[in-house]
Amino acid sequence: DAKTTQPPSMDCAEGRAANLPCNHSTISGNEYVYWYRQIHSQGPQYIIHGLKNNETNEMASLIITEDRKSSTLILPHATLRDTAVYYCIVRGRNTDKLIFGTGTRLQVFP
Amino acid sequence: EAGVTQFPSHSVIEKGQTVTLRCDPISGHDNLYWYRRVMGKEIKFLLHFVKESKQDESGMPNNRFLAERTGGTYSTLKVQPAELEDSGVYFCASSQELKGGGIYGYTFGSGTRLTVV
Numbered sequence: 001d002a003k004t005t006q007p008p009s010m011d012c013a014e015g016r017a018a019n020l021p022c023n024h025s026t027i028s029g030n031e032y033v034y035w036y037r038q039i040h041s042q043g044p045q046y047i048i049h050g051l052k053n054n055e056t057n058e059m060a061s062l063i064i065t066e067d068r069k070s071s072t073l074i075l076p077h078a079t080l081r082d083t084a085v086y087y088c089i090v091r092g093r094n095t096d097k098l099i100f101g102t103g104t105r106l107q108v109f110p
Numbered sequence: 111e112a113g114v115t116q117f118p119s120h121s122v123i124e125k126g127q128t129v130t131l132r133c134d135p136i137s138g139h140d141n142l143y144w145y146r147r148v149m150g151k152e153i154k155f156l157l158h159f160v161k162e163s164k165q166d167e168s169g170m171p172n173n174r175f176l177a178e179r180t181g182g183t184y185s186t187l188k189v190q191p192a193e194l195e196d197s198g199v200y201f202c203a204s205s206q207e208l209k210g211g212g213i214y215g216y217t218f219g220s221g222t223r224l225t226v227v
């Protein structure tokens with residue numbers, strides 16, 4: 001079973017920041033938080049991952065709380081192309097499986 | 111760099127027939143994974159190859175599914191005989207170890223949509 005909980009859906013206006021929350025209260029010390037997204041009819045796409053520090057790349061920022069029990073994926077300027085299902089996944093260093101939950105369906109509107 | 115390629119993109123077969131799905135990973139990626147999403151369910155792990163060896167096949171649903179990766183390059187996933195509940199989207203992914211080992215992100219293909227009628 002997935003170790004994360006996410007809201008089933010969110011809306012965001014184009015050009016605004018999209019903030020997608022994720023709870024992972026049972027995360028252990030050697031587990032990373034990964035984010036993937038799936039745009040309709042495509043395979044999942046890696047976005048970002050982190051352990052305890054905040055991370056930023058060209059796609060997004062990942063904010064992890066100090067107790068590591070939750071995180072937020074931030075898309076700073078959402079576009080219509082960011083409409084997708086976003087998956088937050090907890091994964092151990094020595095584990096290769098990704099356990100997908102139901103994700104958050106983000107709808108970006110004009 | 112070419113991405114992960116899967117074919118066919120769609121396949122419609124009758125119950126009891128055999129279907130073979132193919133995945134070409136990114137060149138040089140030793141790790142290859144199969145996942146699938148059946149109707150209304152989450153994406154589920156099937157198995158993991160490291161080069162030509164099966165590292166983890168704990169997600170394979172039953173012995174009607176056979177995955178191979180001869181020579182450590184492309185992989186095939188055969189379903190024989192196919193059943194109605196096998197309908198879904200089958201994804202392949204590949205990855206490369208980061209220098210120093212540890213965590214890496216996967217690159218997924220676009221999937222094969224299998225419909226068993």
